[in-house]
Every structure is written in C-alpha cells, then in structure tokens.
Amino acid sequence: MTTITLKVNGQSVTKDVEPQTLLVEFIRETLRLTGTHVGCDTAQxxxxxxxxxxxxxxxxxxxxxxxxxxDVMTIEGLAAADGTLHPMQVAFNQCHGLQCGFCTPGMVMSAVDLVKHHGAASDESVRAGLEGNICRCTGYQNIVKAVRSAAAQG
Structure with missing residues (x-):
C-alpha cells in the first residue's frame, strides 16, 4: 500500500492505495464519487x-x-457549494446535449477545459476540441450547441 494525499473537489484526502490502482477506481470506489464513469478503460x-x-x-x-x-475536480465538484450548476451543466441541460447521460460527466469536464483554455469560436473548433470524448446517442449536434452556448455566456 502507498499513502497518497490530494485535494478532491476542494477537500483534502489522505488514503492508502494499492500502487496499481487507477485514478478512476480511486475516485469511484474509494471516494464513492460515481459521477466519473468508466467506459472503455483505455482512454479512448x-x-x-x-x-x-x-x-x-x-x-x-x-x-x-x-x-x-x-488538485482533482470531478463532475461532483463542478457545481457551486450551494448547488448552483456550472454554466456548462446548465447549457447541456438547456440545449439537450445529453440523452442516456453516460458520456455527459466526461463531456462536460472536457468542455469546461476546452472553453477555459481554447474558447469555442466555431462548431469545428468545438468538435476538434472534444475529440476523444465519445457519445453514442446525440450525434454531437446538441453537445456542440451546448458548449458554444456556455462559452458565449462567459
């Protein structure tokens, strides 16, 4: 076992982990933050x-x-402490950027990073920026719309 200390969603966490434990396993199984999903298990x-x-x-x-x-932030840490959703979460809801919801936490976290570091100047730039996040339901049209909407709100 190895002892690790990190900050998760603003809270300091110290836990013993097996050296081969993946971060996603630690988040879901040890911390019980199940909004982070395991899909392919190969970073695809x-x-x-x-x-x-x-x-x-x-x-x-x-x-x-x-x-x-x-410092780790999961989808559970994205909303404000009072429960107010992050603008990207609101945009995904308002623009119907989700269907089954399985990809949504990862898609939202990637979209927040994209807008913060690169903006969302065009549909093409959003599509390119979200490459590596797969949605099997929406065909991406409303996801792109949601990202652009959230980006326009500042």
Whole structure:
C-alpha cells in the first residue's frame, strides 16, 4: 500500500492505495464519487475525464499515486457549494446535449477545459476540441450547441 494525499473537489484526502490502482477506481470506489464513469478503460472514450491541476485528463489512464499532491475536480465538484450548476451543466441541460447521460460527466469536464483554455469560436473548433470524448446517442449536434452556448455566456 502507498499513502497518497490530494485535494478532491476542494477537500483534502489522505488514503492508502494499492500502487496499481487507477485514478478512476480511486475516485469511484474509494471516494464513492460515481459521477466519473468508466467506459472503455483505455482512454479512448472520455467518460472518465476529470480535472487534474486545472486540466482535463482521462482518469482511467493514470494511477492514483500519480495524483499525489494534486488538485482533482470531478463532475461532483463542478457545481457551486450551494448547488448552483456550472454554466456548462446548465447549457447541456438547456440545449439537450445529453440523452442516456453516460458520456455527459466526461463531456462536460472536457468542455469546461476546452472553453477555459481554447474558447469555442466555431462548431469545428468545438468538435476538434472534444475529440476523444465519445457519445453514442446525440450525434454531437446538441453537445456542440451546448458548449458554444456556455462559452458565449462567459
């Protein structure tokens, strides 16, 4: 076992983990934050996307011990403390950017990172920026609309 300390959604966490534990497993199984999904387990689908030190990462593609000392934000930490949804979450809801919802947490986390670091100037730039996040339901049209809507709100 290895002891790791990190900040998750603003809260300091110290836990013992097996060295081979994936970050997504640590988040879901140890911390019981099940909004982060396990899809492909090979960093292909993006369902496990979280923010690590302010950048989107696929948490199935890294070990929990690699996050030692880091600041991790999951979908559960995106909304304000009073429950007010993040503008990207609101936009996904209002623009119908989800259907089954399986990809939604990872898609939202990737979209927040995209807008923060690159903007959303065009449909094409949003599509390119979300490459690596797979949705099997919506055909992406409303996801792109949601990202552009949230970006326009500032």
């Amino acid at each position: 689908c993006g369902a496990c996307t979280v923010h690590l030190n302010g950048r989107a990462v696929k948490s199935c593609n890294m070990l929990a011990v690699q996050a030692h000392g880091a």
